[in-house]
Amino acid sequence: GIESSEEESILSDVPSEKQSAINNKVAVVEEAEEKKQDESEQSKLIENSKLSNQESETAEAKSSTVKKSEGKKSVVRQQTTCKIMATSIFDVNLKVARQAPELPSIDGIEYPRAASWASESLNNVLKDEKGRQLFRVFLHDSLAEENLSFIESFEKFKRMTSPAEKKQYVQEFFQKYSPYVNLSSVALQKIKETAAQDDPDPAAFLLAVKEVNRLLESDQFPRFKRSDVYINFLEKVMPRAYADKWATSFEAL
DSSP states (O other): OHHHHHHHHHHHHHHHHHHHHHHHHHHHHHHHHHHHHHHHHHHHHHHHHHHHHHHHHHHHHHHHHHHHHHHHHHHHHHHHHHHHHHHHHSOGGGGGGSOOOOOOOOTTOOHHHHHGGGTSOHHHHHHSHHHHHHHHHHHHHTTOHHHHHHHHHHHHHHTOOOHHHHHHHHHHIIIIITTTSOOOHHHHHHHHHHHTSSSOOGGGGHHHHHHHHHHIIIIIHHHHHTSHHHHHHHHHHSOHHHHHHHHHOGGGO
16 A cells, blocks of 8 residues: 555656656746846837937038038128128228218317327327317327227216127127228127127126227327328417428427
8 A cells, every 4th residue: 555655656756856847947048038028128218219219310410510500601691791891991992981970179289288188198199079080080190089989988888787788789880890890809709608608797808908008008199290190280379480491400499
């Protein structure tokens, strides 16, 4: 009876071992299938991601190309405009076409006041209404009137409070003054930077104003004091004999 029981136990274990082996094989196959499926899905995701990146890069490249093209066109237009404006402003033959400022009246001014401009600073002469106007006439004849106009316009700009008005002034600067006044690249860059702001800062113009003032003071004002414009004006406020002496020597006065 004992031998029969052991034999049955051994026989019953055989199918169980076979079933376990089969189950293991099935599990391995299922795991392999799941792995393949996961790899396939991952591959699809990677492929879709690549396509999306390629489309994005293509769109960015097209956008960049369009922007560069528009930027080049804008630069060309600006350079062309500046060349045309600069050519017209510095062409002596076109001086007559530009509206000349009027000479100041000699009413209410005597010789000592007018003669003092020769020994005073430019700043003091500009404080004198008639002195400023006479200097403006000289600058017009020298094709440099924009230097003084720029300084005057900046004084108005400093008093502006509206951001919209400031933006408009900066735009007018590039149209009216930038092509004509002699500024360094550093000064221009400061103005370009503030031009991009919603509320332009007048401080960005300080270097430009300093450079133009230096040019007026050291170059154009000394020539003004020796110019026919100034001497002829003095002739109108004093006798001819004194005018001739003054023209040759300041000591004669």
